[in-house]
Amino acid sequence: MVGSKAIYRLNTTCQRLPVAVWARVLGGRAIGIKTLHTSANNKQKVLTVENMNPHVKNMEYAVRGPIVIRAGEIEQELKSGVQKPFRDVIRANIGDCHATGQKPLTFLRQVVALCTDPVRLMKDPNYPSDAKDRAQRILDSCGGHSIGAYSDSAGVRVIREDISQYISDRDGQPADPDDIFLCTGASDGIKTIMKLMMTGESGNKRGGVMIPIPQYPLYTATIAEYNAYPINYYLNEDNKWSLDIPELQRAIDEARAHCIPRALVVINPGNPTGQVLSRENIVDIIKFAKKEKLFLMADEVYQHNIYAKGSSFHSFKKVLTEMGPEYSDMELASFMSTSKGYMGECGFRGGYCEVINLDPDVKAMQIKSISAKLCSSVAGQAAMDVVVNPPKAGEPSYQLFKQEKDTVLGQLKEKAGMVSSTFNSMDRITCNEVQGAMYAFPFIHLTDSAVAEAKRRGMAVDAMYCYELLENTGICVVPGSGFGQKPGTYHFRTTILPSVEKLKEMLDRFQGFHKSFMQKYK
Template identity: 60%
Template sequence: MSENSFEQNQKVLKLDTMNPNIKRVEYAVRGPIVQRAVQIERELKMVDTRLFSAAEHTVKMSENSFEQNQKVLKLDTMNPNIKRVEYAVRGPIVQRAVQIERELKMGVKKPFTEVIKANIGDCHAMGQKPITFFRQVLALCSYPDLLEDGKFPEDAKTRARRILNSCGGGSLGAYSASQGIEMIRHDVASYIEQRDGGIACDPDNIYLTSGASDAIVTMLKLLVSGEGASRTGVMIPIPQYPLYSAALAELGAVQISYYLDEENCWSLNINELKHALQEAKQHCSPRALCIINPGNPTGQVQSRQCIEDVIQFAAAENLFLMADEVYQDNIYADGCKFHAFKKVLFEMGPEYSKKVELASFHSTSKCYMGECGFRGGYMEVVNLDPEVKVQLTKMVSVRLCPPVPGQALLDVVVNPPQPDEPSYTTFIKERSETLAALAHKANITQEILNQVPGIKCNPVQGAMYTFPQIQIPPKAILEAKEKGQFPDMFYCMKLLEETGICLIPGSGFGQREGTYHFRMTILPPEDKLKIVLAKVKEFHQHFIKQYS
């Protein structure tokens, strides 16, 4: 400890600066005895909730006013931070889309026959096919009797046996260690080392997670502390994935917005970071910088030089880096390449690799896998204060463990078939075809949208979305304001009602004042994607004419 005392004092996230509530958490079920035991071993059917219209809701509230006044938990007594949370990806547009789907099933006449949800990166819901090998291994793990079935290839059986042998009682139904199954964490570490050209990865720095979202929120919980002017500030890109703004609102942290450069294909400008940081220092204590690369909702891929600049900036300003890299396989544009923050950090030398605190995130929900429902992913932490790491491990133990089927899926993602194994040819074919199809759809999306007067679409370099800028006439802006809506919300709601196309307004992700956008996924099958784009084109032209 004495040798590392100087380094520890330089940490952004330390035991005396982290969220003090976390230190008060005690959870004996996964406490010291269990941790010691681990050391010795080393040695949707969804509930159908009725969606009330505003009028119905008002009537219902008035009918039940007496009962409501007797409630312990009411709107004015609940956690006020929750009321500030907004999450556009599952917001009013999507709720209305669900209502319309029900109306169509009931026989209500519409100018369309189906709702096409191009609002969310739910790959399999949009028709993307699962990777055969992954599902074979998961089937074998879920029902081990199938290991005697001759229809399954031997490499899938080998993976399944290895995973089951690492599970409690040989079953996916058993809890795992809170940090995740040790064998799988070792496999993830090997995968990262291979990805990063041999840079070492310690399995003890790997936390298996319920997708990337849960890990991101967990790290934000650790980082957030303070009151008033000393409240924690977290820098997030605008446009951003609304998980970040929602989590910061819930935690009572300060959102520090930095704008991506739309005119330069949504690139990240260091001068913008510096400006946003200096402004924020007047009213909060900036502590963390979040980067989404490849970008959601903007689809950009940051250059290596940009990543080096960000690391230098974080080091100079003593900021904790959070790298959201869940789309790292989704690279489409020529000349673009994914650069992992950890790899760049260590290649920049000890001046940075021993100082900058980094948490990076990956998920089985995106890339060519698209297995959103399994909720698998991992987080790697670098240079985390050892005392804080103890608190992190304690905090994840409160949730017992990540979903074990999701951990099993992650293991085959990071340990896929090798060239000498029977499933390799099929695996490579399916993987390549999936990514090639996404690249093709990224290209046709930007091409078709840029043919529409009043729509400007940057190249979709990566990820699964486009975020085009749309012109909205003054009359439409005025009508939207009269309805109490953002202009792009007004636009997207009309689009849904008239065409059945469900998109998300740019205001849900953030945008420069006076500009309007929507986010659309490129995931639908090509024939359906072309229908979506044609309907958007026709609607936009009619909308401009109607409000000119």
């Protein structure tokens, strides 16, 4: 099993990030390197690096790590006239759709705009009636008819009702608005539920959370923050990143000496691996969770992003319910977001969590927990409402909405195929088909000489590869060591989000670099 520290560290060097890097992370705000060095020893300070929460120090988040910081520096160098062998930086490190050029959906922005400035815009004939109707319905449920007012802690009631209808239509199973709470992106909902799993103990009495390897760094960062124990299970790269039950069993059996296993996290479609689980696989996972008495956490934020022929999205709730009484009463939390799908509205930080079958007393504690945070952004809640209640056939905005949605998903499908086929055409790179989500996680078969050079530099070899890629081509991707990978394997994660034309250019640059890198370390 990969050690927990090896997974949640960026692992770009054998040491923690240098103070200079974190000074840049802080944006250079009057916090010089000297100040950071001396503050730890300044006895006048109440809070120092030595006495602060050690679990916060252990947190890492690879998709915004030092390679990304260097990418920002290179962008500034290009602006100041520094000559590079490329004209711009292509950021393929994070699933930020609009930052890579995706256009906002007209209808979603219209509804949010109407909610924001109703006095003027409700009279504007350029806004369609269905957008005005939805905005007015949301505003009528807000205090003072304003999204500037706090909502209920769980979110605006009518939005939760729309979410429950969306889930009911999707799954063919009823959903209860009282099982739903709006959150600041799916990540906030995930942290809220994970917090309930903690035991409050240390050592082998800590709560353990099963997470896939490779995984999205939110999970290891949160586990580190909460002083929980990561129970790492490997996805099967040789079988399209499938989730194998014997591997789940191995992981939990080995972990019992170190923790009390509480929850099983499944990311479907996968991040960073881009796989889509079959219904049969989901059935087996649910049976495993039932046998091992685990709380299921289903990260389903990419449920609209399905590209591969024969692949379909099956929600864990739908499958669990269809499996009958023995399984339909299992505890499950599922998560959705405005940030992914065809919307890509990352900045609104809209999301929801549906939690079913909680013990009533635990549910009361969950409500207390979210009440302490008051409420998520009501503008983000309004954006979430459009996702679950889009224009319907016959409404004025339907045709434009459908055209924009189909265009985004069609281009993502085209780019998914382009990425996997191009990487597989390169010597010493293999890449599973991107079945869904927004990422590829190619395997780089690096040479012994490359591994030796990275060791000499004190770096992870995949990090060395990604640094050289950035410096030589301007392409910013994230080394696989930031997500976790089997020992002795090397990967990187790239998004498929740049425009078709930009992605073609990126892959051309990549091919040239890879060929020269392999020649250099042959």
